[in-house]
Amino acid sequence: MRLPDELDTLREAAPAGFAARVLDRVGVPAHRYDCYVRAESPVGTLYVAHGRGAVTGAAATDWYADDRAFEDAYRARTHRSALSGVKPPPGLARALRGRDRTLRYEFGPLPEEQRAVLRATRAVPFGQLRPAAWLAREAGMPDLAPEAVVAAVRANPVPVLVPAHRLCTDDGLPADCGLPAAFERRLRDWEGVDAERVERFVRAGARFLGSGTTRIFCYPTCAHARRITARHEVPFTSADEASAAGFRGCLSCRPAVV
Amino acid sequence: MDETTLPLTELLATDLDDGFTELVRTQAGTVRAVLLRLSGSARDADDLGQETFLRAYSALRGYPPERRGQLQPRAWLLTIAANVWRNHVRTLSRRPGVADGIEVTTIEIPDGCPGPEQLALDGARRARLVAALSRLPDHHRLPVVLRHIGELSYQEVAGILDCPVGTVKAQVSRGLAALRAEPGLAPDRGAYGAAEAKTAKTAHEPARTERKEATG
Numbered sequence: 001m002r003l004p005d006e007l008d009t010l011r012e013a014a015p016a017g018f019a020a021r022v023l024d025r026v027g028v029p030a031h032r033y034d035c036y037v038r039a040e041s042p043v044g045t046l047y048v049a050h051g052r053g054a055v056t057g058a059a060a061t062d063w064y065a066d067d068r069a070f071e072d073a074y075r076a077r078t079h080r081s082a083l084s085g086v087k088p089p090p091g092l093a094r095a096l097r098g099r100d101r102t103l104r105y106e107f108g109p110l111p112e113e114q115r116a117v118l119r120a121t122r123a124v125p126f127g128q129l130r131p132a133a134w135l136a137r138e139a140g141m142p143d144l145a146p147e148a149v150v151a152a153v154r155a156n157p158v159p160v161l162v163p164a165h166r167l168c169t170d171d172g173l174p175a176d177c178g179l180p181a182a183f184e185r186r187l188r189d190w191e192g193v194d195a196e197r198v199e200r201f202v203r204a205g206a207r208f209l210g211s212g213t214t215r216i217f218c219y220p221t222c223a224h225a226r227r228i229t230a231r232h233e234v235p236f237t238s239a240d241e242a243s244a245a246g247f248r249g250c251l252s253c254r255p256a257v258v
Numbered sequence: 259m260d261e262t263t264l265p266l267t268e269l270l271a272t273d274l275d276d277g278f279t280e281l282v283r284t285q286a287g288t289v290r291a292v293l294l295r296l297s298g299s300a301r302d303a304d305d306l307g308q309e310t311f312l313r314a315y316s317a318l319r320g321y322p323p324e325r326r327g328q329l330q331p332r333a334w335l336l337t338i339a340a341n342v343w344r345n346h347v348r349t350l351s352r353r354p355g356v357a358d359g360i361e362v363t364t365i366e367i368p369d370g371c372p373g374p375e376q377l378a379l380d381g382a383r384r385a386r387l388v389a390a391l392s393r394l395p396d397h398h399r400l401p402v403v404l405r406h407i408g409e410l411s412y413q414e415v416a417g418i419l420d421c422p423v424g425t426v427k428a429q430v431s432r433g434l435a436a437l438r439a440e441p442g443l444a445p446d447r448g449a450y451g452a453a454e455a456k457t458a459k460t461a462h463e464p465a466r467t468e469r470k471e472a473t474g
Contacts, residue, residue, distance in 0.1 A: 003434055003443075006387055007406040009380075014290040018304065019282045025308045026278070026315045033279045071283060081279040 017086040035085030054106035117152035129168035154178030206235030222253035271327035386442035398433035
């Protein structure tokens with residue numbers, strides 16, 4: 001190795017938090033910039049950016065060549081600087097374990113309808129799947145085209161934390177939510193989405209699952225639907241069909257307006 | 259709004275706080291790395307780095323927008339950093355009891371870059387290089403660090419040191435030569451370098467002895 005190249009290796013990165021300390025000392029108000037931390041999650045290390053009391057971005061660290069590449073991409077998206085910080089937003093560790101109670105989110109410059117869809121996405125429970133029509137209805141825009149919903153979900157700037165990976169197609173199969181396929185699979189595996197069971201219902205054409213004992217029908221991944229024993233499973237291809245058979249929609253997964 | 263295409267200098271001209279945040283984001287690493295190699299200690303590098311940006315910010319506040327728009331950010335910041343460091347050294351020399359000038363502290367391992375096994379392999383050599391660099395006299399270390407750690411051009415370094423470009427080139431090359439001459443840094447530098455040096459020596463020596471005999 002030539003000596004000048006060796007000297008290059010001495011150009012080491014500043015420790016995390018150095019840039020933020022500089023701005024603090026200089027007196028640039030904290031609301032003018034965002035910070036990000038590297039956080040360990042069940043699906044690998046993530047960058048999590050936050051500022052002004054809200055989480056503003058997330059990405060797996062291996063989607064970027066280095067920290068600078070992430071910062072540049074963040075700047076291009078939000079027009080704000082992200083500095084490497086040391087303190088994660090309170091509640092992050094919990095949220096990464098699937099218990100997102102306290103975090104607030106700021107989705108950056110997205111159209112209002114996409115923000116509404118993303119807010120609705122947060123309501124999909126851990127380990128469950130919902131189709132685009134459900135998200136549109138929960139977002140208060142039942143007439144929104146499914147393509148627009150999928151576009152909103154793919155624009156999700158906070159993957160993993162805002163569970164866009166819980167979107168499914170109208171058939172009930174997990175949908176492509178714009179993340180690397182292997183990463184999506186890892187997320188769903190971690191959440192315990194039973195791919196075999198989901199596929200079995202899709203092959204049978206069953207969009208909803210009713211219980212012969214309670215006469216309530218659910219999305220097949222709903223926690224209540226998973227408890228129905230095999231001999232009481234009553235599959236339906238549409239909500240209307242279920243209603244006609246005298247079943248009512250589940251109050252937790254809300255397969256139809258109830 | 260097409261803010262993404264705005265270069266840093268224009269940001270500085272239009273919105274000082276936002277521009278300065280970008281300045282810190284993109285340049286803080288370089289400024290700190292330069293100060294780390296100049297001062298030799300991580301704590302000093304942190305303090306001097308903060309001091310540098312504090313000065314930069316108050317200077318920028320006094321500049322009219324056109325002047326902010328024409329800055330060469332890295333060269334300008336490193337000029338301030340070099341001044342801050344020189345002041346620091348002068349202060350230390352006036353109060354010798356407080357600290358011993360340059361201290362070679364433990365080398366921190368940067369996040370990510372080289373893998374652990376590569377670090378273990380290069381660690382000793384790297385430590386020797388760091389130590390050798392900190393032993394260089396100030397008038398060689400400053401140009402070498404500005405040129406190779408700060409990645410400035412010779413012209414920019416000449417501007418900071420306020421001397422001709424040729425002088426800078428000479429200082430940098432003497433500084434590098436002094437580093438190469440360090441005993442700890444020689445053996446690893448490729449077998450061919452050492453072998454060449456040896457053959458050159460052996461080729462020269464008989465010639466010289468012959469000449470001696472001829473004259474004697």
